[in-house]
Amino acid sequence: MYDYLIVGAGFAGSVAAERLAAGFGKRVLIVDKRPHIGGNAYDEYDDQGLLIHKYGPHIFHTNSKDVFDYLSRFTAWRPYQHRVLASVDGQLFPIPINLDTVNRLYGLSLTSFELEAWFASKAEAIPEPRTSEDVIVGKVGRELYEKFFRNYTRKQWALDPSELDAQVTARVPVRTNRDDRYFTDTYQVMPRQGYTRMFQRMLSHPNITIVLNTDYRDIQREVQYGEMIYTGPVDEYFDYRFGRLPYRSLEFRFETIRQPVYQPAAVINYPNEYPYTRVTEFKYLTGQEHGSTSLVYEYPQAEGDPYYPVPRPENAERYKHYEALAAVTPGVHFVGRLATYKYYNMDQVVAQSLSLCSKLTGKRRQELVEVPHNGHGTVGGRRVHG
Incomplete structure (x- = not known):
């Protein structure tokens, strides 16, 4: 009983x-x-002895x-602050969008105060954002929306951001400083x-x-x-x-590279090219020391385990x-x-x-x-x- x-x-x-x-x-x-x-x-641990997350990072x-x-009570922690880059126009930029993202993308040298005004000059007036497109276009304008958000969202959800609730892109902040951390929570750790x-x-x-x-x-x-x-x-x-x-699912494709580190950040988003949305290198997350490294490519799909x-x-x-x-x-x-x-x-x-x-x-x-x-x-x- x-x-x-x-x-x-x-x-x-x-x-x-x-x-x-x-x-x-x-x-x-x-x-x-x-x-x-x-x-x-x-x-x-995979066949090479690398610690991986079987269902994505x-x-x-x-x-x-x-x-x-x-x-x-159940784990000691490893301090870890997550950073993500986005592949746009053949270059890698910090995401969430911040001061460095804009300055490097457009060859500018704006300050934080100037960037706030720059965003305001690009943003479209949307009094009541209802969709994910509204949220981003209302913050940073249509060009950055097209480069960083629209196609990523289409791949992830098989829907245009104009068809999705505002909450999807509202989760991703836009910053006017150089903070390139993906999260700003008090506790950022890994078991x-x-x-x-x-x-x-x-x-x-x-x-x-x-x-x-x-x-x-x-x-x-x-x-x-x-x-x-x-x-x-x-x-x-x-x-x-x-x-x-309805749910969206994911297919995970793992790859082992015989070198200690492969990419310059834990996660690289691919909003435009390639059928996958992002690539994660687990050793950034785990801190494991190993002669090889493991990557996972994420391919959104309609069928499979329910994720989103x-x-x-x-x-x-x-x-x-x-x-x-x-x-x-x-x-x-x-x-x-x-x-x-x-x-x-x-x-x-x-x-x-x-x-x-x-x-x-x-x-x-x-x-x-x-x-x-x-x-x-x-x-x-x-x-x-x-």
Whole structure:
């Protein structure tokens, strides 16, 4: 008899399992279709001994001290500030667009104050930005939009930015200084031994049982449990009653180069040429020392594992029907990206899962995260020590 059946061993499910088991003595069964824990954050060593992220780069950043302190129980950290370059007109420029991007692209020598006025002279007046095109054109004008954003977005979503909600490009800032960091959060770090090792420690409590390579529906009737925490696609849970919620997927193509470093930044975006959107070199992220290096090329596609909810008004409207149904489904709690049809960052998923546990236990989140972990458990049929 389990107190909770948790569907999915990514951040949402693993955080919930750990807190309920360690903090409140609950017996938890966590089930995942994949052959591993960690969800899309799973990393592993390839045949050459290089640590890679199997489902594309995952860079941890947060402004939440609670989230950072909580995860710090399960990993030491490596400081890491992410930088991205974009390939435009045969050259590499900092992205997000900043002072250096504009000066180098146009052969100017503007100051930060002058750049603000320069952007204003290029921007189009759009009182109420509704689309992703509106957001960028309203900030920096049409030429920079065409060079850096339009085709990248078309490749990523198979839709023109004029067909996508404003939130897509609103995530990317535009700067008037020389700050070339992709994120500006207080905490910018990577797990020192990788994400998988962090998840192993998180799920090592003796009250947690993990079943991998298994669809929860195949064992649901054979298992006695009190309540369910569901982190999979919400439309799938309800057998697509209101139709499918659209997602974009990715194909990852890995390449090993027999030299220590290959490209001048961790990620290079390709907004215009080539069918892939970006290329990541993992050693920047992991800090690993190795004679070879590993790259991954990302090719957006319509079919495959669901990664990105497609942000359009009709999809948001369809999700509202599922959201209403989820709210009145007794004994089932929906948490995480897929279950709430939102493109959350990793720290946001952790925070959402902690908030759910707070609700289930009646404890404030601060009290909840202070409870110690303690213990070793079984992961995938073998004992893993924290």
